[in-house]
Amino acid sequence: MAYRIEIALLTFVFVFMGNVLSAPKERTTYFASDEHELIGNKIHFPREPGMNTTLTLPNGIQLTFGEIISLAGDFFTSNEPIISVQGKEEKPDNVCKTESKKNPDNVIETENKEKPESAKETENNKEPNEITLIENRKEPNEVITAKTENKKRPKEAFKTENKKNPNEVNTVKPENKKEPNDASKTGNNEEPNEVFKAETEDRKVTPEERKRFMAAYGTLAYVPRQKIQKEVAKLVRMIGEDLLVREYKNGSIHTNAQYTLATNGRMLKLAATNFDHFQPQAPKAYLIGHLLALEKAREAAKEENPDMKKQKLNEALSMDCFACHFLTDCFSSGHIRTPRVKLHFQIILSGIGDLLSKYMHDEDCKFGLRVKNKRGDKWNAYGDGYLIKTGDKDNFQLVVEAANTSAYQVLEAYKNPDREINSDTVMNLIPFVDPDAENNTPLFQIKDGKLHVRVDLDDLQSKKISPKWTGVGRVAKLAFYKPKNSALSPA
Numbered sequence: 001m002a003y004r005i006e007i008a009l010l011t012f013v014f015v016f017m018g019n020v021l022s023a024p025k026e027r028t029t030y031f032a033s034d035e036h037e038l039i040g041n042k043i044h045f046p047r048e049p050g051m052n053t054t055l056t057l058p059n060g061i062q063l064t065f066g067e068i069i070s071l072a073g074d075f076f077t078s079n080e081p082i083i084s085v086q087g088k089e090e091k092p093d094n095v096c097k098t099e100s101k102k103n104p105d106n107v108i109e110t111e112n113k114e115k116p117e118s119a120k121e122t123e124n125n126k127e128p129n130e131i132t133l134i135e136n137r138k139e140p141n142e143v144i145t146a147k148t149e150n151k152k153r154p155k156e157a158f159k160t161e162n163k164k165n166p167n168e169v170n171t172v173k174p175e176n177k178k179e180p181n182d183a184s185k186t187g188n189n190e191e192p193n194e195v196f197k198a199e200t201e202d203r204k205v206t207p208e209e210r211k212r213f214m215a216a217y218g219t220l221a222y223v224p225r226q227k228i229q230k231e232v233a234k235l236v237r238m239i240g241e242d243l244l245v246r247e248y249k250n251g252s253i254h255t256n257a258q259y260t261l262a263t264n265g266r267m268l269k270l271a272a273t274n275f276d277h278f279q280p281q282a283p284k285a286y287l288i289g290h291l292l293a294l295e296k297a298r299e300a301a302k303e304e305n306p307d308m309k310k311q312k313l314n315e316a317l318s319m320d321c322f323a324c325h326f327l328t329d330c331f332s333s334g335h336i337r338t339p340r341v342k343l344h345f346q347i348i349l350s351g352i353g354d355l356l357s358k359y360m361h362d363e364d365c366k367f368g369l370r371v372k373n374k375r376g377d378k379w380n381a382y383g384d385g386y387l388i389k390t391g392d393k394d395n396f397q398l399v400v401e402a403a404n405t406s407a408y409q410v411l412e413a414y415k416n417p418d419r420e421i422n423s424d425t426v427m428n429l430i431p432f433v434d435p436d437a438e439n440n441t442p443l444f445q446i447k448d449g450k451l452h453v454r455v456d457l458d459d460l461q462s463k464k465i466s467p468k469w470t471g472v473g474r475v476a477k478l479a480f481y482k483p484k485n486s487a488l489s490p491a
Contacts, residue, residue, distance in 0.1 A: 055318045057221040058311070061232060065407070068220070068321035069328065070239050071232065073277060074270070075263055076220035081273055082212045082288060083281040085341045205288055213288045217322045221315070234262050272354055277329045278340040283430050286330070289323025290406055290423060297413035313414055320410045324403050330430045331399040334365035334383040337433055339446050346451060352471035359478045360443040367460060367486045370437035373398075374428040381431055382491040389491035395431075402429040438487045441465070457481040 054062045063071070220228070238254050245251040260268045276285040293316045300312035329335050338360045347353030365383025372378045379394040386392050387399075406426050413421055433439060440460040445452050453469045456462035460483050 055321070056311070056314045057318050058315050059222055059225045061220075061225050061229065063232075063236070063318070065317075065321050067236050067239070068318055069325050069403070071220060071235060072322040072325035073216070073274075073329075074325070075235055075259075075267055076228075077216040077270060077276075078212065078219060079270070079273070080212055080215070081275045081281070082209060082216055082285045083276055084208070085275050085281065085345075205291065209284075209288050210292065213285070213292060213323075217289070217319055220322065221318060231263065235259070238262060272351075273344070275341050275344070276326055278335045278338055279330055279430075279432070281341070282326045282330045282335060283427060286323045286327040286406075287423060287427065289326070290320055290409070290426070293317070293320035293323060293410050294413040294421060294423075297410045298417040301414045301417040316410055316414065317407065320406055324406055327402055327406060327426070327430070328399050331381060331395055331402070332365060332383040333369040333371070333381045333395075334361035334363075336364070336369060336371065336381070336431060337442055337445070338364065339444055339451065342446055342451055343444060347471040349471060352475060355475055356444065356471060356478070363443055363460075363483060364440075366491075367440055367483070368392075368488045368491060369431075369439050370434045370488065371431035372434040372437075373431050377429075378434060378437070379431075380488055386491040392491050398429060398431075402426055405429070440487050458483055460484065460486050 054064055055068065056062050220232075238259065241251075242253050245253055256268070260266075275281050296312060296316035296319060300309050300316055303309040303312055338357055340357050343353035343357045343360075345353070347356065361383070365386060368380050368382040368386075370378070371381045377398065379398065380392075381395040382389060382392040387396055409421050409423070409426070412419065441454050441462055443454050443457070445465065447465070447467075450467045452465040452467050453474060454462055455464040455466050457477055458481055
């Protein structure tokens with residue numbers, strides 16, 4: 001009897017999960033893949049704009065900055081999260097702290113893995129004595145292209161404000177600031193700022209974390225090109241089509257079901273343990289990759305062989321693009337305070353906690369959060385599917401600045417390999433819940449070590465929370481809830 005009840009409950013859950021994941025208009029698992037690409041397309045080097053620049057990965061695949069950011073993590077990563085979330089203490093690598101002040105060359109040592117034969121080949125390398133940072137696609141039959149039929153990608157879409165320095169962003173003050181209330185101040189802990197600080201300040205990088213990042217990056221960069229070329233090309237085409245749909249407001253965004261089918265089910269499997277995409281794990285996942293990219297750039301600078309120099313620089317930049325996926329996720333409001341790990345491991349029935357995370361994620365993405373960063377900027381942030389909305393323009397501007405700054409630091413490490421680079425310049429841009437501003441009460445939050453739920457699901461500003469609830473019961477109620485009374489205006 002108990003077995004039948006469990007089967008019935010699981011069937012109920014999967015039906016609702018299917019409805020959520022296959023929603024035809026909006027995909028809200030992370031910043032939508034096309035939104036990630038849009039951010040990457042805004043990365044500009046002095047030579048030519050990011051939208052038209054291409055990097056050659058170690059396996060020979062050629063992708064733009066935006067395409068790498070959009071594919072990383074969501075579609076290509078290892079099964080094991082980069083950041084350990086099960087309480088296993090790992091022996092820290094004292095060398096890999098953040099940036100070594102005295103000896104930058106010893107920040108992070110990349111593994112000496114033997115690359116596949118296809119990775120050793122250099123593409124479009126006709127002038128070995130010329131070192132180019134950016135490569136253009138000249139042989140579309142031999143490399144992956146991202147073109148869509150009969151359409152061109154928007155070149156002027158969603159511009160940031162015109163400024164001489166693309167890294168300058170005005171401080172944005174929160175709208176209609178009111179006296180904060182205790183419940184709305186809470187993020188995924190009683191002190192939301194401390195959650196972020198604990199994970200980003202003076203944290204040492206472990207050898208295991210380094211290996212896991214390289215394993216994740218390797219699923220896109222080191223796997224032989226012939227094994228993933230068709231899938232990458234298909235995903236790039238789908239993401240490009242979604243970007244056009246958002247720009248011209250004509251057509252439908254690809255659903256999660258379609259992306260899952262395109263990856264033979266891998267995307268859905270990866271989403272079940274996507275802890276690296278949520279704070280507090282996301283900033284650390286980014287930082288590990290960024291430090292690895294800086295080290296690879298320094299290695300490229302000291303390489304004497306021109307071909308290897310260019311290859312290593314491309315690898316460094318593509319590695320940073322991969323890491324920037326997690327950086328950009330930090331700016332999505334649905335990724336800031338959702339207790340993703342706690343919900344996954346503390347709900348008994350498999351999948352229930354993940355679905356509850358999805359509900360809270362979508363709620364915060366839609367209704368937004370008043371946030372701030374360590375630099376002192378304050379703004380309203382919205383999430384996945386809302387990046388190009390008018391109300392989220394400040395968030396878009398800041399996430400572009402963060403990605404730009406990250407890429408520039410890699411380039412600076414290449415140009416001046418012995419110069420100290422302060423990664424805090426990027427980390428200080430990452431948002432967290434503003435404790436002095438009014439926000440909606442979290443759907444779920446951790447208080448006194450226990451998961452609490454907002455009792456009145458429909459009232460976003462309801463102050464009453466409770467630790468007494470069940471996962472199945474909450475899913476049943478959330479299936480019919482209609483949230484209202486938001487503390488923030490719609491995006």
